[in-house]
Structures are given as structure tokens and as C-alpha cells.
Amino acid sequence: MRKLFVLLLTMLFIVGITTSAYAAYTGITPPGYTTGPVPPDTPGAEQFFPIDIAPGVGDAGDNWVGNANNTGEGVEDNSGNSKGKVIKSDGMRDTGTDATPGTQRTHGEYKNNTNSCASCHQTHTGAAEGLLMKDSVFNTCTACHDGTLGFYNVFTPSSAGTFGGTQAGNASVHLANGSLEHRIAPGGNLNLAGSDNGEWTELFDCASCHAAHGSYSDRLLHYNPNNMADTPIENGGQKLKDYPILETIPEANENSVDYFVYRTTAGIAGITGEDPATPVIVVMKKKTTTNRNVYPPTTTYSYERDTTPWLFGYEFDEYHFGRQYSTVFYNDALPVNQAVYYNKQMTRVLINYGKAYAKTGGTAAQANVGNIANATRADIGLVYIVKLANATYPMTEISNWDGLSITAVDPRIYDETGFGVAIGKYCGACHTDYRASSGGETGMYDIAFRHTTNNDSYTCLKCHFAHGTDVTIMKDAKDQTVATLVAGGASPTDATAYMLDKNPSSALKRYTNMAVCWKCHTTSHSAELKNNTYYWDNWAPNNAGTVPEGPNNW
Amino acid sequence: MEDLVNTKWMFKKRNVYNVMAVIFLAVSTAFGYMFLTDIEVASIPKMVSPNGPPAFNRMLYGGFGKDALVKAMDVTVTENFIYVTDARSKRVQVFDLGGSPVFTFGEEGDGPGKFNFPYGIAADTAGNIYVADLYNGYVAVHDAKGKFLRYFAEKDPKEKTIESPGGLRIIDDKVYVTDITKCKVYIFDLSGKKLLEVGEKGTKPGQLRSPNAVTADAEGNIYVVDTGNQRIQVFDKTGKFLRIINGSPDGKGPSSMVNPRGIGIDSRGNIMVVSNLTHYVMCFDKDGKQLFTFGGNGGNTDQFTLPNGLFINENGDIYITDTANQRVAVYQ
Numbered sequence: 028m029r030k031l032f033v034l035l036l037t038m039l040f041i042v043g044i045t046t047s048a049y050a051a052y053t054g055i056t057p058p059g060y061t062t063g064p065v066p067p068d069t070p071g072a073e074q075f076f077p078i079d080i081a082p083g084v085g086d087a088g089d090n091w092v093g094n095a096n097n098t099g100e101g102v103e104d105n106s107g108n109s110k111g112k113v114i115k116s117d118g119m120r121d122t123g124t125d126a127t128p129g130t131q132r133t134h135g136e137y138k139n140n141t142n143s144c145a146s147c148h149q150t151h152t153g154a155a156e157g158l159l160m161k162d163s164v165f166n167t168c169t170a171c172h173d174g175t176l177g178f179y180n181v182f183t184p185s186s187a188g189t190f191g192g193t194q195a196g197n198a199s200v201h202l203a204n205g206s207l208e209h210r211i212a213p214g215g216n217l218n219l220a221g222s223d224n225g226e227w228t229e230l231f232d233c234a235s236c237h238a239a240h241g242s243y244s245d246r247l248l249h250y251n252p253n254n255m256a257d258t259p260i261e262n263g264g265q266k267l268k269d270y271p272i273l274e275t276i277p278e279a280n281e282n283s284v285d286y287f288v289y290r291t292t293a294g295i296a297g298i299t300g301e302d303p304a305t306p307v308i309v310v311m312k313k314k315t316t317t318n319r320n321v322y323p324p325t326t327t328y329s330y331e332r333d334t335t336p337w338l339f340g341y342e343f344d345e346y347h348f349g350r351q352y353s354t355v356f357y358n359d360a361l362p363v364n365q366a367v368y369y370n371k372q373m374t375r376v377l378i379n380y381g382k383a384y385a386k387t388g389g390t391a392a393q394a395n396v397g398n399i400a401n402a403t404r405a406d407i408g409l410v411y412i413v414k415l416a417n418a419t420y421p422m423t424e425i426s427n428w429d430g431l432s433i434t435a436v437d438p439r440i441y442d443e444t445g446f447g448v449a450i451g452k453y454c455g456a457c458h459t460d461y462r463a464s465s466g467g468e469t470g471m472y473d474i475a476f477r478h479t480t481n482n483d484s485y486t487c488l489k490c491h492f493a494h495g496t497d498v499t500i501m502k503d504a505k506d507q508t509v510a511t512l513v514a515g516g517a518s519p520t521d522a523t524a525y526m527l528d529k530n531p532s533s534a535l536k537r538y539t540n541m542a543v544c545w546k547c548h549t550t551s552h553s554a555e556l557k558n559n560t561y562y563w564d565n566w567a568p569n570n571a572g573t574v575p576e577g578p579n580n581w
Numbered sequence: 582m583e584d585l586v587n588t589k590w591m592f593k594k595r596n597v598y599n600v601m602a603v604i605f606l607a608v609s610t611a612f613g614y615m616f617l618t619d620i621e622v623a624s625i626p627k628m629v630s631p632n633g634p635p636a637f638n639r640m641l642y643g644g645f646g647k648d649a650l651v652k653a654m655d656v657t658v659t660e661n662f663i664y665v666t667d668a669r670s671k672r673v674q675v676f677d678l679g680g681s682p683v684f685t686f687g688e689e690g691d692g693p694g695k696f697n698f699p700y701g702i703a704a705d706t707a708g709n710i711y712v713a714d715l716y717n718g719y720v721a722v723h724d725a726k727g728k729f730l731r732y733f734a735e736k737d738p739k740e741k742t743i744e745s746p747g748g749l750r751i752i753d754d755k756v757y758v759t760d761i762t763k764c765k766v767y768i769f770d771l772s773g774k775k776l777l778e779v780g781e782k783g784t785k786p787g788q789l790r791s792p793n794a795v796t797a798d799a800e801g802n803i804y805v806v807d808t809g810n811q812r813i814q815v816f817d818k819t820g821k822f823l824r825i826i827n828g829s830p831d832g833k834g835p836s837s838m839v840n841p842r843g844i845g846i847d848s849r850g851n852i853m854v855v856s857n858l859t860h861y862v863m864c865f866d867k868d869g870k871q872l873f874t875f876g877g878n879g880g881n882t883d884q885f886t887l888p889n890g891l892f893i894n895e896n897g898d899i900y901i902t903d904t905a906n907q908r909v910a911v912y913q
Binding site (some may be wrong): 036037039040163166167170171173174175176177178182183191193194195426428 | 715761886
């Protein structure tokens with residue numbers, strides 16, 4: 028009996044130690060599993076999973092994704108014809124000179140089994156809207172864009188300037204590390220007055236300007252900066268809010284509306300891929316043409332279809348009941364719905380956001396919410412598009428990363444018709460009041476006389492870099508840099524002292540000090556003095572010559 | 582007499598029972614406490630599974646304000662100090678072996694004693710510190726106290742043997758440097774004489790895209806972290822391509838690492854590599870079979886946020902720079 032007791036106690040002792048040790052350590056392969064490739068986000072016992080993959084699945088044919096739906100199939104085929112195989116919309120077409128579906132570059136080389144989402148998003152408890160982790164966007168972007176991948180280094184000079192300037196060089200940067208709110212933007216809405224006024228309390232970081240998941244613009248510039256694509260035009264944005272739907276084109280003149288929503292047919296609207304008789308709703312915009320070949324110049328007005336893609340997305344009302352879509356059609360004959368956001372919205376209309384038109388959806392019985400003939404008004408958010416290349420000034424390939432073309436923008440593009448205006452609008456998403464014509468007091472949030480920034484010749488990027496500046500990349504009015512001065516015989520110390528911006532902030536300028544004015548204002552408005560050697564030296568006496576053009580000009 | 586013997590025996594036995602009961606209770610309580618509070622003792626995993634993950638040991642932090650460790654890219658450890666490159670504050674921060682910040686060297690700029698993006702860091706047997714500056718395009722040699730001595734392998738930074746140095750290790754008196762834009766790995770002797778050049782730009786086996794780190798095993802085989810191609814490539818000491826390690830069987834399947842960075846080989850020949858964008862450290866045996874991972878995204882002591890550099894010293898201590906958490910984690 029005693030022996031049995033001793034034996035039992037000893038066994039209990041051994042079992043106790045073993046099980047406790049096992050409980051404390053979890054790194055043992057469970058039965059039926061093998062230590063194969065480990066999903067990186069599954070610590071502890073969950074780090075194991077069966078590695079047997081069905082034949083034909085998980086190979087190069089479907090981009091090594093290896094899931095039952097073969098969702099990776101065609102993911103590397105960027106022809107735009109693989110829409111049925113991978114998530115890639117026609118809307119991601121190049122809206123520039125190319126306009127071929129699917130040719131707009133998207134970001135990175137994400138695989139369909141990516142874990143990179145977690146770099147920016149917290150699954151359950153984000154510190155910011157969209158489950159974003161505060162501060163993490165800047166850190167995440169600069170984990171690669173700091174030069175360690177060998178290209179698109181934001182800390183060395185590029186056509187966007189640099190975030191890597193030095194204190195000694197009086198650097199200034201578009202502080203994108205998530206420490207400032209959008210409303211800090213000069214010309215922005217400091218007082219946040221009114222509703223429908225953008226997302227001024229969002230923190231400013233890389234994702235404020237660049238849409239990491241894809242955009243319609245070059246350099247992945249955001250389709251909805253500062254939420255302005257969803258903000259009414261009268262509040263500084265690009266949303267047509269509560270616009271009636273017209274069936275006849277109004278007379279275009281100086282005072283007629285800039286935009287209207289038009290119900291017509293696909294044939295008249297010039298929409299391909301639809302029966303020409305299909306009823307559609309499109310957006311029309313006013314076109315102004317000035318003929319300066321006659322005296323006095325004449326201006327004519329007309330309306331043409333606006334093919335700017337429409338914004339998708341919605342917000343819930345405060346009760347999480349009704350959805351307020353950024354782009355939606357209303358039927359005022361519908362009964363009042365209790366949910367304000369949902370009220371009178373047509374929920375069955377088919378909308379092609381990328382190609383910017385809507386047509387009838389739903390069954391005949393759903394005509395009141397699906398037939399566009401019953402639509403009486405619309406909200407349409409127009410996305411932001413900035414293109415930085417055309418046939419005349421294409422991007423230049425500065426490196427090729429084994430099929431991945433690394434390009435530089437030709438700054439002369441900022442002058443091209445339509446390009447500069449788009450840049451001004453884009454910057455104006457935050458620097459709203461700065462986008463103005465000269466000659467009178469303007470502004471939405473504060474009233475002042477302003478510099479012209481809203482045409483192709485005078486756009487933000489002609490004077491400022493988007494990322495930042497410092498003495499090493501600034502120029503004087505004669506387009507000299509520290510490097511050219513040193514090459515010309517100046518000592519680096521003297522050249523740097525000459526080029527250093529003397530102001531408290533160098534304000535992301537391309538030109539040092541007020542050479543930024545002198546660069547354009549080679550004549551004076553207050554006197555008839557023309558004295559800039561650089562500008563006029565290149566002109567023939569009878570003005571028959573041309574202004575010298577080249578990347579060094581801007 | 583017989584009674585006395587019996588009594589003694591009885592006494593001893595009861596003692597044994599008591600001692601056993603006390604030991605049992607003590608051990609059960611200790612392990613139970615550890616289980617309930619999730620404490621892991623370093624020796625237990627090692628005892629149960631010698632190939633298991635290492636245990637967290639301690640954390641190195643910079644100071645406040647201007648003394649902060651802003652973006653710790655890489656780390657190396659000598660007999661006296663721990664040297665950490667900080668790419669954002671553009672200097673090298675030096676800690677004593679206990680983890681207290683001692684001094685820094687370097688400042689923003691281009692020239693002797695200056696850095697614009699100090700990245701790979703390594704020490705030679707004399708204790709001199711070699712720092713790769715990615716932006717300035719040179720490897721600078723400083724003494725153990727941080728005094729600038731010379732540029733390595735180039736008399737002048739304008740010489741462009743090395744254009745964009747990233748990873749840097751000194752193993753058996755050979756200096757291994759990765760050149761990120763040239764997509765090559767250079768191997769020099771300590772005098773700066775180039776011994777070998779490995780790789781070229783591309784995605785095929787043996788080709789590299791943006792190699793960010795390098796190390797070598799006891800036989801001199803070269804392990805290159807081929808960051809842009811999401812893999813490790815192994816070359817023999819003559820530069821002949823041997824195999825790919827990416828977490829899949831035979832390295833032929835999908836890679837389980839995203840933006841791989843620092844690499845080290847422990848005394849057992851196991852390879853540890855940082856998977857930056859998944860915030861894990863992955864460990865493979867020398868044949869490329871995955872053994873375990875540790876870390877994960879977060880700010881807890883056993884987590885990382887965008888880890889980058891990894892260094893294993895001769896004692897087997899693993900140093901990992903945890904960039905966004907602004908610290909260096911030490912595992913044993």
C-alpha cells in the first residue's frame with residue numbers, strides 16, 4: 028500500500044512537471060501539421076499549417092496564391108483584360124493621353140496573400156479613421172521609400188523636391204508624418220465652419236496626397252484629397268450636390284452654370300460599349316474658348332461631357348441605418364423615408380464610376396428606385412486627377428528595375444494646357460483659398476488679395492516643390508544651383524551661402540529667397556523696366572525668338 | 582533494537598513524503614504561476630526544443646528629445662559597446678553592453694565624420710567601426726570611440742566603387758557590402774582590396790534587386806538578402822549560386838517574407854532574417870526549412886513595428902533594430 032502511494036505520488040510529480048512545462052512552451056508541432064511555410068502573422072501554436080497544396084494550385088499560373096478560388100490568376104497581367112480574374116477595374120484606366128483600360132499604374136507588388144495590410148491598418152482598434160494606425164503611414168511608406176529599395180527615395184532630390192533637406196540648408200518640408208491636421212494648410216479652413224467642409228481634422232501624412240491602393244493620377248496622387256471630391260463645389264470641393272437632372276442643354280454663356288447633370292442617350296453622350304439608344308445620365312461642363320486671333324478677342328461658351336470618374340463610397344448616418352453615397356440619384360416622388368440619409372435615394376441605378384455615367388437598373392417593378400427616367404436630382408462626386416506626362420513631355424525612364432520602369436517627371440508638363448490647372452485644383456483641396464486669380468479680393472475662409480494660381484501658366488508646382496526643399500536643390504533667378512556655381516569655380520562654402528534662403532522658412536520653394544518672384548516677374552508692373560539678363564538675353568530684338576525651354580527653366 | 586530500527590525507518594519515510602509533497606506543491610505553483618501569467622523562461626524552450634525561438638531578454642532605448650533613437654537601421658556589438666545606426670538622426674548611437682546610451686558619433690552632412698543615411702554597421706577585430714552611408718555612397722571607418730579614420734576601399738567618396746552601400750558585415754576579416762542600386766554584393770579584404778563581386782540586377786536565380794543585407798556562414802558561403810525579390814540567396818565562397826530561401830519548400834513556392842532586411846546566422850547554423858513589412862523575424866535551418874517565427878506587429882516587448890537590422894554575436898545574443906518603436910530588442 029505504501030509502495031503504491033509512493034509510486035502514485037512520484038508519477039503525479041512527474042506528470043505535473045511535464046504538463047506545466049508543456050503549457051508554458053507552445054512551440055511544439057501539433058499532430059497532423061508540419062513546419063512548412065508559416066503565415067507570418069500567426070504566432071505560437073497557430074504558426075503551423077498543412078503545406079500540401081492541390082496540384083495546379085499555388086503555382087506560377089496563379090501568382091503562387093494557391094487558394095481554392097485561384098484569385099491570383101492573371102494578377103501579373105496588367106493588360107486590363109484580366110478583370111474577370113483579379114480585382115482590377117476598368118476605372119483604373121489611364122485617364123491621360125493613353126486612356127487604355129488597366130494601364131494606370133497601381134502600387135507595389137502586393138500578392139493576393141499579402142500581409143502588408145497590417146502595416147497600415149489595425150484590424151480591430153485603429154487610432155484613426157479607416158482603422159489606420161496613427162503615425163504609421165509615414166513610417167510604413169519610408170520603410171521602402173527611404174532609398175533602401177534603390178528607387179523613389181523621398182529623402183533625395185527628385186522632381187517633387189526632397190524630404191531629406193538639412194537644417195543647415197534651411198530645409199522645409201510638407202510635414203507628412205501625421206503630426207499636423209489638414210486645416211493647418213495655409214489657405215485652409217482653420218475654423219472648420221459649416222458642414223460638408225472636407226476632412227480638415229484628419230492628420231496630414233503621405234496618404235493625404237497619395238492613394239496607396241491606386242488612383243487615376245500619376246504618382247498615385249489621391250482621387251479624393253481632403254475628402255474634397257465629396258465636398259460641394261460651393262464649399263471648395265468637386266461634388267455636384269443636389270443638382271437637378273436636365274433633359275435639354277441650357278444656353279451656355281458667361282453666367283450659365285459650370286456643370287449640370289444631363290439625361291440623354293449613350294449615343295449622344297458618346298459612350299462606347301452601350302446600345303446608342305440606352306438612356307444614360309452624364310455630367311456636362313461648361314467649356315470656355317477665347318479667340319485671341321481677332322481684335323477684340325472673342326469668347327464663346329459651350330457645354331461638353333465631363334468624363335471625370337465619379338467617386339464611389341458612402342457614409343452611414345448617426346444610427347448606422349441609412350447610407351449617404353458620394354454619388355447617388357434621387358427620385359423626389361418616393362415617400363419620405365425615416366432615415367434621412369436614405370431618403371428618396373434610388374438604390375437600383377447602375378453606375379459606372381470609372382466611365383462616369385449611370386443607367387437604369389433593377390426590375391420593372393423597381394422602376395421608382397432603378398429607372399433613371401424617374402431620377403429628379405443627383406449628388407455626383409468628381410474625383411481628382413493629376414497627370415504629369417503627355418506625348419510632348421513624357422516621363423523619362425531613369426532606371427529599370429527588371430521590368431519595373433522608374434521614371435522622372437519632366438517639369439515642363441506643368442505648363443501644358445489642362446495640366447497646370449489640375450495641379451492647382453489638387454493643391455487647392457487643402458490650400459483652398461490660395462487657388463485664386465489676381466486682381467481682386469477672393470477666398471472662402473478668409474478674404475484677401477491673392478496671387479494667381481489657377482491657370483496653367485501660374486500653378487503651385489512652378490514655384491514650390493510638393494515634398495520639400497533645401498539649399499542643395501534651390502535655384503536663383505538665373506537657374507544656377509550650388510552645383511553649377513561650384514562647377515563654375517565658386518567654393519562650396521560661398522556657393523552655399525549665396526543660395527541659402529534667408530527667410531525663417533524656405534517654404535518648399537524651388538527658387539531661393541524672392542528669386543522665386545524674379546523668375547517670372549521679369550518685367551515690373553509698377554514700372555516699365557525690363558532688366559533680367561537671363562530672360563531677355565534669349566530673345567531676339569523683335570520678339571521673334573522664343574523663350575528658352577528646358578527642365579532647368581522650372 | 583529492532584523497534585529502534587523500525588522507528589528510524591518510519592521517520593525517514595515520512596520525511597521523504599513531506600519533502601516530495603513540498604517539492605510537488607512548489608513546482609506546481611511555480612509552473613502554474615508561469616502558465617497563468619504567460620511568463621516564459623528562456624531556458625525552458627531551449628530545454629524542450631533546442632531549435633525553438635529565442636526568448637526576449639532586454640530592450641535598448643535612446644534618450645528623450647534630441648537624444649532619441651529615431652530610426653534604428655542596423656546594429657553591431659563589440660567587446661565593449663553596442664553600436665546602432667540611426668538613419669533619421671544621421672549618426673551612430675553607442676550603448677554600453679548593459680544597454681545604457683553612452684555616446685554618439687557623426688552628424689548630418691557629407692564628408693569625414695558625417696552621415697546622411699548611416700545604414701549597415703560592422704566592427705573589425707581591432708574594434709574599428711565601419712559604417713555604410715547609403716546616401717553619401719561610402720563606407721567610413723571610425724575608431725571604437727567614433728573618431729573618423731578613413732574611407733574604406735575608396736580613397737575619396739567621389740570614387741564610385743561603392744555607390745549605395747546598404748548591408749555591411751565583417752566576417753573572418755572579410756568585408757561584405759551590399760550595393761543597393763547596383764544590385765551587387767562586394768567582398769573586400771580589410772585593406773580594401775576587392776576579392777569578389779556577386780550578383781547583377783534581375784529576378785532570376787543568382788540575380789538581385791536591392792540587396793539590403795548580407796552575412797556568411799562558417800564555410801564562407803554568402804547569404805544575401807535579396808530584398809526586392811523577397812528572398813534570401815545563397816552563394817558559395819566563390820560566388821557560385823547555390824539556392825534560394827524564401828520560406829517555401831526548396832525556395833520554389835511563394836515567399837512568406839515581405840521586404841526582408843537584416844540577416845544573421847547563429848552558432849547552430851540557423852539563419853534568422855527580418856521580414857520588415859510583416860514585422861516578424863523568421864528562422865530557417867541551413868537547408869532553408871523554416872523552423873519558427875517570432876515578433877509580430879505591435880509595441881509590446883515581444884513585438885516589432887517595422888524591424889530592420891539583425892545582428893547575432895558570438896554568444897548567440899540576437900540584436901534586432903525595431904525602427905518604428907525606436908528601440909533595439911535583444912533576444913537570447
